[in-house]
Amino acid sequence: MKKTIRKSITFLTLGTAVFFACCQNDEIGKLEQDSAVSDAREWLESNPTSLEALKYAKTISWENAIILNNNGEQAIEVPLKLAEGATANVVQDEDFKTYMRLLLIKNADSSYKVFDIVYTTKDNAFNNEDKTFNILTLGSKFSGYITIQKNDNSIAYSAEFDNGEFSGLHNYSVEPSTTNRLVCTYYVTVGPYTTCSNWVWYPDYTSLPGGNLPPGYMPGITGPLWPNGYPYPPIDPCAAAVKASGVAANAGFASARDAIAAAGAADGNEHSITLGTPGASGTYTNSAIRTNGNPNGVSVNESLAGAFAAIHNHPNNTALSSGDIYAAVTLNTKNTAFSTSFIITGGETYAIVVNNLAQAQAFVKQFPPDLSPNYPPEFPDAIFNPIFNITSEIGNSIDSKTAAIGSVLDQNNAGITLMKLGPDGKFTRIKIQKNPNGTYSYVPC
Structure with missing residues (x-):
């Protein structure tokens, strides 16, 4: 089955x-x-x-x-x-x-x-x-x-x-x-x-106290299509990388990233900070840091005024997860401005950008996550197996796993772009292609 x-x-x-x-x-x-x-x-x-x-x-x-x-x-x-x-x-x-x-x-x-x-x-x-x-x-x-x-x-x-x-x-x-x-x-x-009977589904776009959605609830699958206005026009993946690089250059991004990295190193748990539109100084506003007290999950503050992105860490240095991908679509569905999720793992910073919300929602509808009462959402076989096949060829490092996920998302027109922050302070789109000799190479913008 x-x-x-x-x-x-x-x-x-x-x-x-x-x-x-x-x-x-x-x-x-x-x-x-x-x-x-x-x-x-x-x-x-x-x-x-x-x-x-x-x-x-x-x-x-x-x-x-x-x-x-x-x-x-x-x-x-x-x-x-x-x-x-x-x-x-x-x-x-x-x-x-x-x-x-x-x-x-x-x-x-x-x-x-x-x-x-x-x-x-x-x-x-x-x-x-x-x-x-x-x-x-x-x-x-x-x-x-x-x-x-x-x-x-x-x-x-x-x-x-x-x-x-x-x-x-x-x-x-x-x-x-x-x-x-x-x-x-x-x-x-x-x-x-x-x-x-009181066996009812909560509206998928509402949160329980503390901002946590009930396990298994995936807004963007069963939630309203445009609760916060119509989605922004699709953006080219390479243009999205330029936009993310602009975010990385802001002092508000740097302060949030450093705070999360320090907190994760101190207690070994996941932490999250939401970024909001800049104040008078031009620096992005930061929500209070959040943690659920465990290394495998953290809730996102969605009520910060002008929220457009969130940063969280993977303290066990694991790659981007299927839950991160589905959550990115969830956040963008609930708030069309909330298009970017940043992940700190393995000493590096990655980004998930929903650059075409309509395609992302169609992807989620076609490939809904395998849901469980006790575990994060997982990719279904049709997505999991191709990712596994690629990693078996190129390795299972964080970069390789991210590239494999990105490749399969691209193959399915998911409208989601994966990126990595380079030493020059700029985000680069992660896209690979298979060469005639069976090897893989990165495709630059």
């Missing part, structure tokens, strides 16, 4: 050789499975969850629990039996029937992350107690919707599938008037009464 779900749960598949183990191993394996299910059940009963699904569940079918390997972490998927007369729908179509399962992913401290998986399908033969069907093994027949709801009842992921294949994110709309998700998306019927 597609990486859309596989990357979200990251399960490994057991080989058929397992079934040739001796009877004693089978018995030991069964005892271990029983123990795993028992541990999950005991923890859940001692740590009540606020998942709304349980309000409408008659029983949790622990006897039909499925044990999965979450990339070394243990995970349990267990069906829920809904109460008499209780139904739920992602869409207003009576032919759809909804089935629910709990997903418990075990943490290192033996606690669990708890989710509700909602399978919605028109297949009348769907058996929610079928142990051969799970979030990893959809087979070739499942058509409908898969929604993952977090413990706080917010939606982490929702997508449509056709014959077991991902076919698009759910609730996508190109109409600005229909992108507000503060509406009822699930209806629960108990007996003669139908009520609107």
Whole structure:
């Protein structure tokens, strides 16, 4: 199945050789499975969850629990039996029937992350107690919707599938008037009464307190097209590099970059500063420095007056990520002036510039990220695999990885330009081409 779900749960598949183990191993394996299910059940009963699904569940079918390997972490998927007369729908179509399962992913401290998986399908033969069907093994027949709801009842992921294949994110709309998700998306019927559950999508362009978007929410995919006016006209990539060089020459850029580099070196975490239009002195304004207290993510201050760019660091000296690319489109979609994201990593400064917002949004629509409740967005296979193929030829350094990403973005007319700040204080577009002899060379402006 597609990486859309596989990357979200990251399960490994057991080989058929397992079934040739001796009877004693089978018995030991069964005892271990029983123990795993028992541990999950005991923890859940001692740590009540606020998942709304349980309000409408008659029983949790622990006897039909499925044990999965979450990339070394243990995970349990267990069906829920809904109460008499209780139904739920992602869409207003009576032919759809909804089935629910709990997903418990075990943490290192033996606690669990708890989710509700909602399978919605028109297949009348769907058996929610079928142990051969799970979030990893959809087979070739499942058509409908898969929604993952977090413990706080917010939606982490929702997508449509056709014959077991991902076919698009759910609730996508190109109409600005229909992108507000503060509406009822699930209806629960108990007996003669139908009520609107509070399982709703937040508007994708709003932030939770502190400026953090819910994991899995990607404004620019399901958010409004032009909430802050029509986008600026497309700019040539080489002209965009000249523009970025002008930004780099400003004292406000230098002070923000130095502050972030120093903070990252001191605590090993990511930090972010937003740049705003210059004040009377001509220096770009700087927001207060932000950190989420971890090395793999930081929120962006989007409320700074005149915000047009943000700088953040990668303390582990990793290359530009897929999350950085999608976030750049997100920021530009929410604010058409916010076209540039600067990244400090490996002692160098790189830039992601959305030079054609319409193309960037079309790219995101065609290649939506693989979303996960617990991890940053990842490129789908159609983008990930070509990048991997190029890096396997030119290496996996920060420069090589950036060049590979840029090359694949160019091949798909993504409207996004990647750049690097040189020792002369100017940004240079990163673009490579494959030569007839199989080597790669950079293409100057």
